[in-house]
Amino acid sequence: MAHGGLHIEVRGTVQGVGYRPWVYQLAQRIGVAGRVWNDSRGVSIDAYGTREALDGFLAQLQAGSPPAASVRSVTCSELSDADLDAFTIAGSATSSERRVSIPADLATCDDCLRELLDPDDRRYRYPFINCTNCGPRYSIVYGSPYDRAKTSMARFTMCDACRREYESPSDRRFHAQPNACPDCGPRLVAMTPQGNHVETDDPIRFAARALRAGLIVAVKGLGGFHLACDATSPQAVQRLRERKHRETKPLAIMVPDLAEAETLAELNDEERALLVSIERPIVLAKASNSAPAPAPGAGGLSEATLIGLFLPYTPLHHLLLRDAGMPLVMTSGNFSDEPMVTTNDDALHQLGEVADLFLMHDRDIVTRVDDSVVRVIAGAPTLIRRARGYVPHAIETRREFAEPILACGAHLKNTFCIASGTAAFLGPHIGDLESVATLHAYESAIERMKEFIGVSPKLLVHDLHPDYFSTRYALAESGVRTIGVQHHHAHVASVMAEHGLDGPVIGIAYDGTGFGTDGTSWGGEILIARYAGFERFATFRAIPLAGGDLAIRQPWRIALALLDDAFDGEPPPFEIFARKDVETVRRMIARNFNSMPARGVGRYFDAFGALFLNMPDAHYEGEVAFQWNLIADPSCGADFPVRVSEAQAGKPVLHEIDLRPTMRAAVDAYLHGVSPATISARFHNTIAAVTAKLALEARAMHGELPVVLSGGCFQNARLAESVIDAIGGNVFMNRGVPPGDGGIALGQAFIAREIAACA
Ligand code: ZN
Ligand code: ZN
Ligand code: FE
Secondary structure (H helix, E strand, O other), rough: EEEEEEEEEEEEEOOOOOHHHHHHHHHHHHHOOOEEEEOOOEEEEEEHHHHHHHHHHHHHHHHHHOOEEEEEEEEEEEEEEOOOOOOOOOEOOOOOOOOOOOOOEEEEHHHHHHHOOEEEEOOOOOOOOOEEEEOOHHHHHHHHOOOOHHOOOOOOOOHHHHHHHHHHHOOOOOOOOOOOOOOOOOEEEEEEEOOOOOOOOOOOHHHHHHHOOOOEEEEOOOOOEEEEOOOHHHHHHHHHHHHOOOOOOOOEEOOOOOHHHHHEEEOHHHHHHHHHOOOEEEEEEEEEEOOOOOOHHHHHHOOOOOEEOOOOOOEEEEHHHHHHHOOOOEOOOOOOOOOOOOOOOHHHHHOOOOOOEEEEEEEOOOOOOOOOEEEEEOEEEEEOOOOOOOOEEEEEEEEEEEEEEEEOOOOEEOOOOOEEEEEEEEOOOOOOOOOHHHHHHHHHHHHHHHHOOOOOOOEEEEEEEOOHHHHHHHHOOOOEEEEOOOOHHHHHHHHHHHHHHOOOOOEEEEEEEEEEEOOOEEEEEEEOOOOEEEEEEEOOEEEEEEEHHHHHOOHHHHHHOOOOHHHOOOOOOOOOHHOHHHHHHHHHHHHOEEEEEEEOOOHHHHHHHHHOOOOOOOOOOHHHHHHHHHOOOOOOOOOOEEEEEEEEEOOEEEEEEEEEHHOOOHHHHOOOOOOOHHHHHHHHHHHHHHHHHHHHHHHHHHOOOEEEEEEEHOOHHHHHHHHHHHHHEEEEEOOOOOOOHHHHHHHHHHHHHHHHHOO
C-alpha cells in the first residue's frame, strides 16, 4: 500500500478553541501518525499514513472543525514518508510574529451543560464549568499569546484532577485555559448592597428567590455586570427603570431556552439559529402578543414592538434561569449612560442604589464586553452592536495592509479597528465617548488589542469632526501619521470592506449626523464612492437644528422647522407645540443663531414621528425615530409626493431630495383622520422610492455599479428591505459590522490604506 506524508497548515481562529485535541482524535480515528502544534499563524500538522488515510484526514479537516473554531483556510504540501506509529500534540513553536487572534468568548456547550446538571458529576452546579469548546476567552485575557498565565485565571492553581484533564490530549479539557472546579476555581458569593456576605450555601438559589420576590439582582456575567429582575412583573421592571434612570429604552430579556423564546416573539429560522448560536447575541425580533411589555410604547401607540431576547451563555445564567423559573430582564449593569461595570468594587459603589442583591465572584473581567445585538434584515443577520462572541474575530481582506493602521472610529457607539496583514480587528463596542469612564475604557481596549495582535500602528485614522474625542485621541498621538476620513464615506467603505467590493459603488449613507467636508452636518448622502475618494450624487434638503444637540432630545424643534419650511411659516396648529417656546425657536432659526443646518435622514424620522405621534421630546437619541419606524403599517404600499431638485452646473451635489411636499401631504392626511400607522408607512415608502429612483439614475449615469447601504437608518428593517426591493439586485448592506457608527472604524481603515498607498 502506498504511504506518504502531508504538511498541513490551518489558518483562522484555531487556537484556544479545542482545535488540536480535535485533530488528535481525528488522527486516532482515521489511523494517521504524526503531530499537530500551534504555530505563529494558526495550527500546523505533519501527517503520515496510507494515501487513503491521508486523503480522508485532509477531507475531514476541510469539511469540519470543533464548534468554536473558525477555519479560514487549509493548505497542504507533500512530505516524504516518515516511520512514525503514533500521533502527538507537540508544544507550540514560538515566534515573534503573532498573528493569531485571541478567541472570542464562547457560550456554554452542551457537554458542559449536561455535567452542570448531573448530580453525580464533580462539577454539578458549578457556575464556572467550561472546556475547550466553551467558556470565557477574550474577556479574561490581558496578554498574548493566549495562555492561562496571561488571563485572570492565573491566580487559581489547578487541583490534581483539573490538571490531569488539562494535560491529557484525549480529554475535552486539554489545554482549556480557564479550566476549574469547585475545589480549585472561582467562587460565587451573594452580597448585600452594603458589601456584607449573605450566609448561604447556594448563592444562586438565594438570588433566584430574591428575583421571584420582585427584587433587583446585580449579576456578574462574562463581560460585565447585568441588572436582573423578573421580566413578567411590571412592578419589578418599573422599579428597575426608575432606579436605573432608564424610563423607556427597551430592556433585553433572557429566556431559559428556545421554546420559551417562541412564546415571547414571532421567530423566523434565522432568528432561531442566532439565538442558539455559540455567540449568543441579543436578537431583536417581533414581540408576540403575550410578551411582557419590554418598553412602554409611544403613549400607548406602539402596536408592533421589537423585543430583545437572548439565551443563557454562562453556566451561572443557566442555573439562575432554571432556579428562578421565569424570563429575566438582563440589562447592562450601569447607571444611565456610563459603561457597564466590571469590577466587584465598582458594582457595589455604582449599583448600590439600584440593586437589592449582588451575585458576584472572584474571577476578574479584564476587558469589558457588552452583549452583542443582532437583527435579521432582508433575510440575513446584521450586527447592531458588535461585542461579546464576535470580538476579536478578524474581518479578512484579500489585499494586505502594508503597515498596521489604527482607525479610531466615530463618537457615538464607538468601536475602533486595528488592521494588520490581511486582517482587520474591530474592538468591542465601547459606547458613546462622553464620560471619563468610557474614555478610559476606549484607551485601554486599544492598548490591549495592540498587545494581542503584536503591532504598534504608525498610521492613525479619524473622523473629520474636530470635537470628537476619537479625533482628538488620534491627533494627540506623536510620531505617527494621521488621516481624516469623511463620516459617510467611511460608512460606505465599511460595506465595501465587508463584501470585498473595490468600487466604484453607489453608496447610500443615511444616519443622524456626520461632519461633512464643507463643515456642515450631513446624513442623507448618496455618493459615488471608491476607497480613494467620492463625489456627492444626492443629499437631503437641510433642516435647521435650533439649539444644536438639544434639538435631538427635543425633536419638536425639528418638526417645527420642517413644518415652517413646508408651509412657508404658516403651518396648521399641532398639539405638540402647546407649552413649548415656539417663538424663541423661530427667532433662533430666523437669525441663524445656534441653528446648524442638518441633512440627516434620521432627523426627518424624528420630525415626522414627533409631529404625528405627538412625542415632542425624546429620552434618548433616536427614540422618536424608532417609534416612528415601529408603528408603520406593514400592509400599506402607498406613498406621498416628494421633490428632487437638480442642482445648477458647478454645484458639488447633483440632486437635493426635498420632503416639503411629503410633509404637506402627510399633514393633509392627518387632518383627514388618516392614522399615524398609515402615515408612517407612506413616509417610509416615500423615502425608499426616492432613494431607489436616485440609485437607478446614478446607475444610468455611471454604469451598473453595486449599490451599498449603510448608516444607522438602515437598522430600520422596513426601510432597508424596501430600498433593496425597489432597486432590484446587486445591493449590499452591513452584516458583520453595524450599519450605525459602530461600523465606521472598519471603513476608515480601508480608506486610509488606499490613501496611504497613493500618497
Ligand atoms: Zn464546554
Ligand atoms: Zn479543580
Ligand atoms: Fe453615522
